[in-house]
Amino acid sequence: MKKLTVLQTLPALHSGGVERGTLEIARALVAAGHRSIVASNGGRLVDQLVREGSEHIQIPVHRKSLASLFQIRPFRRLLRELKPDIVHARSRIPAWIAWLALRRMHPSTRPRFITTVHGLYSVSPYSAIMTKGEVVIAVSETVREYILTNYPSCPPERIKLIYRGVDPEEFPRGYQPSAQWLAKWKQDYPQLIGKKVLCLPGRITRLKGHEDFFSLLLKMKSQDSAVHGLIVGGVEEKKRPYLAELQARVAELGLSSDITFTGLRSDIREVFSQCDIVLSLSTQPETFGRTVLEALSIGTPVVGWSHGGVGEILNACYPTGAAQLNNQPDLQLKLIKTLSMKDHCINAKSFSLKNMCALTLDAYQQRPITN
Template sequence: MKKLTVLQTLPALHSGGVERGTLEIARALVAAGHRSIVVSNGGRLVDQLVREGSEHIQMPVHRKSLASLFQIRPFRRLLRELKPDIVHARSRIPAWVAWLALRRMDPATRPRFITTVHGLYSVSPYSAIMTKGEVVIAVSETVREYILTNYPSCLPERIKLIYRGVDPEEFPFGYQPSAQWLAKWQHDYPQLFGKKILCLPGRITRLKGHEDFFQLVLALKACGEPVHGLIVGGVEDKKRGYLLELETRVTELGLQSDITFTGLRSDIRDVFSKCDLVLSLSTQSETFGRTVLEALCIGTPVVGWDQGGVGEILRECYPEGAAQSSDQKALIAMVAQALHAPPNMSPIIKFHLNVMCKETLAIYCNTLTA
């Protein structure tokens, strides 16, 4: 296989599934001897990206405004200088910038254009750019069906289903944290002592099902269950008002001693290992559900709404945790059952990271030889 130069582009490198997927493919490219370049507006993950052998070029391809069109010419100049074999766009604004830059280049020599649909975007001409790739990667069957239903001009043979994956070495079954980590955890969160811990992971946004989580904790507490709810996830500046709403709601429900906001954690594996149950309660379908898979990989049970990518993972790996969407009574009953009789968990044998990386690199190579 010849050495490839692959340029991935996304808005920024702060946190989230798109960002982590970008780093994972970048790492796989480097390990295979290829040149890996990422174009974004930067962020806290840039240092890790560069440390792992990739190059990062900062460019403001993150603004959802017409001003981003001014990046088309600089992006085209960058492509002519770097001469990548593949341009892989992972979000709408960077995809528009890349696609419009490529249109003015010689079709015989320009890079090949690939997209990954990470979200169930609003259906519009603006979102349609994510279906313009020569290959369109869908991160779950839910996403593949979304594309086929809403963008009939995207032929089925151009869509390739590649599930996201988790590294079983990073999230080993039966994982237990170090004594040092555990001592600090107990020092930082003494309110968790003697409680059954329920965890709702994810960034602080209105779609993550916080109200359902509060009602779940409230109902279990009313039944005498010694539960404590952990909300694990960072908050962007523009979402701080919503975080204040959540904190106010906790007070209104009298749950100040029963709910803890941990903020962003880089030790989610350790956190999951000390939880009795992880929840996935998004009010809209998730495209995949990485945190669900991470928890299941180490052996922590999960209960979540049976919809979207989360439903796909649960049905395949842990069907006992798939709750009928929005059925709060069923959710409470399932969680109570899992707490009273903890299930016997088994190692996860699907959705592995190495499969995702291998299939993505194969697409890069096959696209160049097609």
């Protein structure tokens, strides 16, 4: 197997699924003896990336403006210096910079260009750059269908379906946190003790289905006073008015003592282990649904709308939790049934991190169709 130099590029390395996927592939490259480089504007995950054996090059490939065009020449100089075999773009602005830099390079020295479509972007010439890769990785069947439907100029044979995955060692079945963590959790959230905890994870945005969650809690409270809602997720500064709107709505519905907002948590595995059910109620289809898979991996059941990547995960791993989209009675029925079950037949093995990494490294090695 040829030893490769792979340059992944994305806007920054702060947090999120794209960032985590980048680090996971970087780690797999290093473990396989390849040279792993990431070009981004930096962020808190850079230290971990470097600690795990990769190199990081800070370059401003994050600005969504015409000013980013000034990064094309520096990026091209970087490519000539590093001589990577692969340039793997994971976001639109870095993809445009990389693609335009590559166009002026001689074919004999030009690295191969690979993209991963992580989102169901607005359909436009700007977004089309993510379908220009010699290999176009789709993170779910939902994404593959999105590409085929909206970008017919992308040859279907170039699209490679590679599901995201989780490490069963990081999210083991039956995981239980330390006694110290549990003591702190109970101290911070005594209102959860003895309750059936229903968790809605995700950033505070209008797309995450908070209103559906409140409606569900109201109906469940009328039947079972022991349920408690837990909203886990950070809020950007510009979304603070929406958070205040949600909190006012909770008070208006008389649910102030029944719903807890935790804010951003970096210990989501531990949090999920203390929940009876995790919910996924996004109003728009998710491209994948990593938190859903993490919950299922440790054995916490998930109930959610069966659409997008989340629907794919639920139908493959835990069909009991797949509710018909926007059908509140079906959602409530699935929730009641799940709460009544003592044992949950969950199989998350088909979405493994090991498989994701192996398929991605295989895509790096294979010569793609270029017609």
